[in-house]
Amino acid sequence: MTLRTALVRAPGSRLAEGLVTHADRRPVDVGLAARQHAAYVAALRAAGWRVRAVPAADDLPDAVFVEDTVVVCDDLAVLARSGAPGRRAETVGTEKAVRGLGLEVTRIEPPGTLDGGDVLQVGDTVYVGLSGRTNEDAICRLAAVLAGRGRRVVPVRVSGRLHLKTVMTALPDGSLIGVPEHLDTSALPCLRVVPEPAGAPVVVLGEDHVLISASAPRTAERLRADGLRVTVVDIGEFEALEGGVTCLSVLVP
Numbered sequence: 001m002t003l004r005t006a007l008v009r010a011p012g013s014r015l016a017e018g019l020v021t022h023a024d025r026r027p028v029d030v031g032l033a034a035r036q037h038a039a040y041v042a043a044l045r046a047a048g049w050r051v052r053a054v055p056a057a058d059d060l061p062d063a064v065f066v067e068d069t070v071v072v073c074d075d076l077a078v079l080a081r082s083g084a085p086g087r088r089a090e091t092v093g094t095e096k097a098v099r100g101l102g103l104e105v106t107r108i109e110p111p112g113t114l115d116g117g118d119v120l121q122v123g124d125t126v127y128v129g130l131s132g133r134t135n136e137d138a139i140c141r142l143a144a145v146l147a148g149r150g151r152r153v154v155p156v157r158v159s160g161r162l163h164l165k166t167v168m169t170a171l172p173d174g175s176l177i178g179v180p181e182h183l184d185t186s187a188l189p190c191l192r193v194v195p196e197p198a199g200a201p202v203v204v205l206g207e208d209h210v211l212i213s214a215s216a217p218r219t220a221e222r223l224r225a226d227g228l229r230v231t232v233v234d235i236g237e238f239e240a241l242e243g244g245v246t247c248l249s250v251l252v253p
């Protein structure tokens with residue numbers, strides 16, 4: 001198995017047709033998106049991640065949000081079954097990629113629906129958003145599968161936003177950060193509130209290193225003040241489609 005690998009998927013020509021659920025639709029510049037994606041991939045590489053491309057899927061507008069297609073836990077890849085039926089075909093390419101990494105493969109079966117953007121792994125705890133995309137059936141299936149890997153699943157209700165990781169992620173020390181307005185925080189240990197919504201999604205690149213959106217300058221400043229190394233990327237064209245920094249990759253540590 002290949003370690004410290006980041007799976008990414010290049011944006012396709014139909015990106016601008018991607019789904020928008022909670023935001024107002026605005027035009028997406030596909031050329032700019034491609035440049036932003038290339039800079040995002042460069043940031044992963046610069047942080048020491050080996051990048052592997054999931055085969056492109058030009059006919060699937062949201063395929064660039066590769067995080068939603070799979071949950072990787074140790075040597076196991078759980079292929080998702082999106083709550084958005086039009087996104088389900090995206091797993092075909094992801095399955096090829098995770099098999100290529102030598103991962104064992106299982107999948108969420110009907111009636112379960114799950115988007116990887118709802119799954120936040122923090123140590124042995126796996127927070128799973130109960131959202132418009134992810135249902136109880138899939139959460140139970142994921143809990144059963146991941147119990148075999150020593151993980152405990154904690155469901156977290158998400159309202160008014162797309163995914164759990166739209167509104168909550170974790171820092172390298174495992175502490176949770178996010179925006180409580182869209183979360184049922186009762187099952188959470190504690191949540192550090194970010195000064196702007198775009199600061200909720202962070203990608204942990206290393207033990208003191210995070211990746212964050214250029215739309216979250218105040219959060220970046222606070223994380224720097226905490227002593228973290230902060231890499232900032234502009235992903236504005238993906239944010240227009242309700243994407244965040246986590247959505248554009250699957251990190252296989």
Ligand SMILES: CN(C)C(=N)NCCC[C@H](N)C(=O)O
Pocket residue numbers: 018019020021062065067068084087116117118162163164165166241242243244246247
């Ligand atoms: C953590 N997030 C937000 C994600 N993992 N995925 C974003 C998917 C956006 C896409 N337009 C959609 O609506 O499916």
